[in-house]
Amino acid sequence: MPELPEVETIASDLDEVAAGRIIEKAAVSFAGIVAGEAEELTALVEGCRVEAVKRLGKWLYFSLQRESEAAALLVHLKMTGQFHLGPWPEEEGGWLRHDHAAFKLSGLPAGADTLLYRDIRKFGRLRAFGAQQLADFVAGLGLGPDPFGLEAEDFHQRLSRRKGKLKTLLLDQSLVSGLGNIYADESLFAAGLCPWSSPAELTAEDSARLLAQMRLILRAAIEARGSTVSNYQGLKGTGSYQKSHKVYGRDGSACPRCGALIERMLLGGRSTHYCPVCQAGAKK
DNA sequence: CCGGTCACCTGAGTGC
DNA sequence: TGCACTCAGGTGACCG
Numbered sequence: 001m002p003e004l005p006e007v008e009t010i011a012s013d014l015d016e017v018a019a020g021r022i023i024e025k026a027a028v029s030f031a032g033i034v035a036g037e038a039e040e041l042t043a044l045v046e047g048c049r050v051e052a053v054k055r056l057g058k059w060l061y062f063s064l065q066r067e068s069e070a071a072a073l074l075v076h077l078k079m080t081g082q083f084h085l086g087p088w089p090e091e092e093g094g095w096l097r098h099d100h101a102a103f104k105l106s107g108l109p110a111g112a113d114t115l116l117y118r119d120i121r122k123f124g125r126l127r128a129f130g131a132q133q134l135a136d137f138v139a140g141l142g143l144g145p146d147p148f149g150l151e152a153e154d155f156h157q158r159l160s161r162r163k164g165k166l167k168t169l170l171l172d173q174s175l176v177s178g179l180g181n182i183y184a185d186e187s188l189f190a191a192g193l194c195p196w197s198s199p200a201e202l203t204a205e206d207s208a209r210l211l212a213q214m215r216l217i218l219r220a221a222i223e224a225r226g227s228t229v230s231n232y233q234g235l236k237g238t239g240s241y242q243k244s245h246k247v248y249g250r251d252g253s254a255c256p257r258c259g260a261l262i263e264r265m266l267l268g269g270r271s272t273h274y275c276p277v278c279q280a281g282a283k284k
Numbered sequence: 285c286c287g288g289t290c291a292c293c294t295g296a297g298t299g300c
Numbered sequence: 301t302g303c304a305c306t307c308a309g310g311t312g313a314c315c316g
Contacts, residue, residue: 080293080294080295098294121293163285163286164286168287173311181309230295230296268287271307
């Protein structure tokens with residue numbers, strides 16, 4: 001579920017709770033959510049101090065330190081991954097259904113001293129690294145720039161070099177990182193661009209407008225602590241940006257700009273919401 | 285290079 | 301109530 005604004009919200013909440021604390025112990029109840037060996041992951045993170053929790057594209061990045069050695073825990077939440085605080089599960093009543101990993105932090109009140117990774121669909125992945133392997137892994141991800149650290153001209157170059165449909169490209173994390181289905185649809189609507197248009201048809205002005213609208217939307221969504229569509233929540237509850245969606249999930253309702261009915265179609269296997277009038281964009 | 289489909293999982297909602 | 305079916309915020313593998 002989570003896209004850039006949701007992951008940003010979760011990362012900053014986690015940073016607030018965990019930074020400076022020691023991971024006293026770690027446990028995994030379902031090894032399938034760990035990339036690699038669960039025992040290696042728990043051994044690597046136990047005893048580490050959490051330096052900071054940041055966002056890398058849609059990844060959560062826990063930067064860790066044990067004595068003079070740097071380490072890292074990377075988490076991709078995919079569709080239904082979340083974190084919550086609770087008791088250490090191996091003592092009090094056992095693991096909750098859908099909780100798959102636990103990290104006990106120092107200096108927190110009992111009963112809420114453990115960071116629990118929950119993932120209904122089990123698509124998410126946790127992976128732990130030493131400093132060197134981390135750099136290699138991150139390089140291998142080939143993440144494109146964040147929308148906030150991208151010049152309009154560079155964005156236009158990146159887009160126009162590529163074939164394919166505009167929306168599909170926005171979802172490609174190597175082109176720009178952080179966008180997902182909701183914010184791709186919302187950004188295209190705000191910029192008045194047709195989701196299936198070809199990037200070759202985009203003028204520099206179109207690209208600049210798209211990037212500017214994308215940033216406004218992502219900023220506003222971060223302010224609102226993300227969009228809660230079905231079950232997303234951060235450490236501090238749900239987001240509210242879904243109330244500001246103009247097209248996502250609004251097929252059959254009136255376009256807020258022109259009143260035409262919002263339509264939905266499949267593009268690249270993803271449901272795509274758009275206004276057939278505002279986003280006809282002359283391009284097909 | 286590109287697009288389409290499926291697989292990975294579970295749960296919620298809908299329609300009969 | 302029950303059952304069958306569709307859909308979901310992501311990504312990667314596979315195939316033509």
